[in-house]
Amino acid sequence: MATLLLGVVFIMGFLTFNVLFLIWLERKVAGHIQRRPGPMEVGPHGALQTVADMLKLLSKQLFTPVAADRYTYLLAPVLVFMPTLCVASLIPVGDAAAFAEMPYGLIVITALSGLTVISIFMAGWSSNNKYAVLGGLRSVAQVVAYEIPVLLSALSVVLIAQTLDLQQLGDTRSWPHLFGLPLPYVVVEPVAAVIFLIGITAETNRAPFDIPEAESELVGGFHTEYSGMRFAMFFFAEYTNMMVLGALGATLFLGGWRGPLLPGWLWIILKSYAVIVVMMWARWTFPRLRFDQLMSFAWKLLIPLALANLVATALVLGAIA
Amino acid sequence: MKAVLRVARGIRSLLVGLGITGRHFVRPIVTLQYPHQRPDVTHWGGPIELVTFPETGTHDCIACNACARICPSDCFEIEGKRPEGARKMRATKLLIDFSTCSLCGLCIDVCPTDTLQYSKRYDDAAFHRVQTVNDLLVPFGEDPYLTGKLK
Numbered sequence: 001m002a003t004l005l006l007g008v009v010f011i012m013g014f015l016t017f018n019v020l021f022l023i024w025l026e027r028k029v030a031g032h033i034q035r036r037p038g039p040m041e042v043g044p045h046g047a048l049q050t051v052a053d054m055l056k057l058l059s060k061q062l063f064t065p066v067a068a069d070r071y072t073y074l075l076a077p078v079l080v081f082m083p084t085l086c087v088a089s090l091i092p093v094g095d096a097a098a099f100a101e102m103p104y105g106l107i108v109i110t111a112l113s114g115l116t117v118i119s120i121f122m123a124g125w126s127s128n129n130k131y132a133v134l135g136g137l138r139s140v141a142q143v144v145a146y147e148i149p150v151l152l153s154a155l156s157v158v159l160i161a162q163t164l165d166l167q168q169l170g171d172t173r174s175w176p177h178l179f180g181l182p183l184p185y186v187v188v189e190p191v192a193a194v195i196f197l198i199g200i201t202a203e204t205n206r207a208p209f210d211i212p213e214a215e216s217e218l219v220g221g222f223h224t225e226y227s228g229m230r231f232a233m234f235f236f237a238e239y240t241n242m243m244v245l246g247a248l249g250a251t252l253f254l255g256g257w258r259g260p261l262l263p264g265w266l267w268i269i270l271k272s273y274a275v276i277v278v279m280m281w282a283r284w285t286f287p288r289l290r291f292d293q294l295m296s297f298a299w300k301l302l303i304p305l306a307l308a309n310l311v312a313t314a315l316v317l318g319a320i321a
Numbered sequence: 322m323k324a325v326l327r328v329a330r331g332i333r334s335l336l337v338g339l340g341i342t343g344r345h346f347v348r349p350i351v352t353l354q355y356p357h358q359r360p361d362v363t364h365w366g367g368p369i370e371l372v373t374f375p376e377t378g379t380h381d382c383i384a385c386n387a388c389a390r391i392c393p394s395d396c397f398e399i400e401g402k403r404p405e406g407a408r409k410m411r412a413t414k415l416l417i418d419f420s421t422c423s424l425c426g427l428c429i430d431v432c433p434t435d436t437l438q439y440s441k442r443y444d445d446a447a448f449h450r451v452q453t454v455n456d457l458l459v460p461f462g463e464d465p466y467l468t469g470k471l472k
Contacts, residue, residue, distance in 0.1 A: 033342045036352040285342040286335065301328065 011088050019239040020050040022276065026239075029280045060228035065128055068225065072126035077226060077233035080119035083112040084240045091247045092167045093257055093265040105166040106158065109248060110151055113203065116241060117143040120205075120212065123234070124222035135221025138291060139212035143203055145298035150199035152306035153192035156313040157185045157252050170256035184255035191309045193253045195302055200245040201279050202298070204238055208286035211294060246275035366439035368419050369428060371457045374436075377471060379461055381434040382412040388428035388437060394421040397428070404466045411466045412458060419445065420453040 024039065024047060031038025039046025064073060090105050102108050117140055124136020160176060161169050175182040186193045202209035213221030223234045250256060250271035259267035289297065353360055371380035384401020400414035429437045447453050458464075465471040 029346070032346045032350065035345055035348060035350050037350050037354065040354060281339060281342065281346075285338045 007089060008085075011085065015085070015088060015240050015243065016236075018243055019236050020054065022239045022243065023050045023053075023235075025273075025277070026280050026283075029277065030284050033281075033284045054232065057232040058229055062228045062230060063225070065225050067128040069126035069128065072122050073225075076119045076123035076126060077230040079122065080116060080234055080237040081240065082119075083115040084237055084244055087112050087244045087248070088240070090166065091244065091251060091268065092170055093268050102165070104164045106154060106164045106169075106252075109166075110147070110154070113241070113245065114143065114147055116237065119237075120222050120234075123226065124212075127222070127225035129225050131218045131220070132222050132224045135212045135214075135218050135224070138218075139205060139222060142205070142209060142212065142294060142298075145295060146199045146202035146209075146302070149195050149298065149302040149306040150203065152303070152310050153189075153195040153199065154252055156189055156192045156306075156310045159310070159313050159317060160185065160188065166251055166256075169251060170258060175255070184253060184258075186253040189253065189309070189313070191305065192313075193249075195306050195309070196249055196253065197275070197278065198302065200242075200249060200275075201282060202294075204241045204245060204279075206238070206242070206279060207283040208289050209294060210288060211291055214288060216288075242276055242279065243272060246272035246279070249275045362441050362443055365441055365443055366424055366426070367442040368440050368445055368455055369417055369422065369424075369437055369457070370440040370442075370455075371415070371461070372436045372438050373461075377465070379465055379471075380412075380458075381436040382415060382457075383434055384410045384412040384415075385433060387431045387433060391427045391431045393425060393427065394423055396421045402467065404469070407466065411464055413464070413467070415457045416454050417457060418454045420450055 027046075027049070028038040037045075039049035042048040042052045064070065087109050090102060090109055120139045121136040124132040124134075124139070127133075157169070158164055163169060175184065176188045205212050211221075212218075213223065218224070223231055226234065247268055250268055254271045254274070256271075257265065257268040259271075262270075371382060373379065374381055382401075384399050386397075386399055389395075389397035389399050396418040398414065398416040398418075399412060401410040402413045403410050424439070426439070429439065445453075
């Protein structure tokens, strides 16, 4: 029990700090892509800018629309963070270290990460605002569509590894070998890795898949009516989700916590950041897709491609066996 | 086949886009951190100011009123005094109301002693209209001709 509590405290602490860092990183990446320095004023190279923003959000007035469905409205920003936290505890960070161990970890993770969308929909629906409802609906449609290719691409890794346990996925003996050298799964499953990256970008509602919160059409989408710290919770959940799904991607495709010299927990963090930087890079490169483009991209291209990749993996594995 | 080609073209264009932003990411920044770094203004005609001549170390305004007469916006207010034993007058009061000045430059052209010029200032600001009146003699302090230091 004590270790469990400690684990929760540790994960919460790390994720909070991490969100502050990621928002700063996002703004720096955005700045440098646009040939400007990004935040520079608060702290060295603007490192404390997000702390200042956080304090501002904490001190802002909380509004509840009169016609809102009060309890759902208040519950949504609290709930949005829960699944992400559960998923975070399942990511293995070392040989025998994950805060919670599950023999079917991958299934649990995919099930839980699909839950985030329910709180997003709760937020959109209970706000009693047309833009918020539209944002929530879009989010549901999008996450349902993109969950499938994410799962399928993860499955093709599972097919090779023959395990759903994330701990065993990091075991080099289950990795594909070339001349006796273990290779991370990204080498043998590059298509699945790309599909997974696209899928998690869509699942975290980030540009170019950010139509649920599309500023130019929906004001702020599902979080239009939220202010102050409640809004910050959605922001917080988005970046935490990014971190966790990035870590999942690193575990599945980049060899998890395995790496020379540095300790395991540092490797998994570095690899997750690498995934996240690619997501940020994409965000500041591509324009937002239209809703029908987004849907046809998922159903007509990504899902068939992921399925074909899965079948091809199975056939190759069968031929080897 | 056509669809596959279209997808391939699409992927290629996405990669090209990533390449462009990636290149710009590693290039040096082009913006200025404004209050800390100030732009180097060379081609800029700011509020009118008096020229400091290096020979005398001061301006050469003789309060002839030529600028006040030609000014289309009537923004000058000039008074002058003749130093003892001197031939030329010296300005004792030279105000320009910048809120009405249109920076047309006629005063600069008409000045017989060429002692008016555009300044390089670009960030003059005020909260009240009276604060927009520039006293051009302030930077010069005491007039060396009027105090008899220069003849």
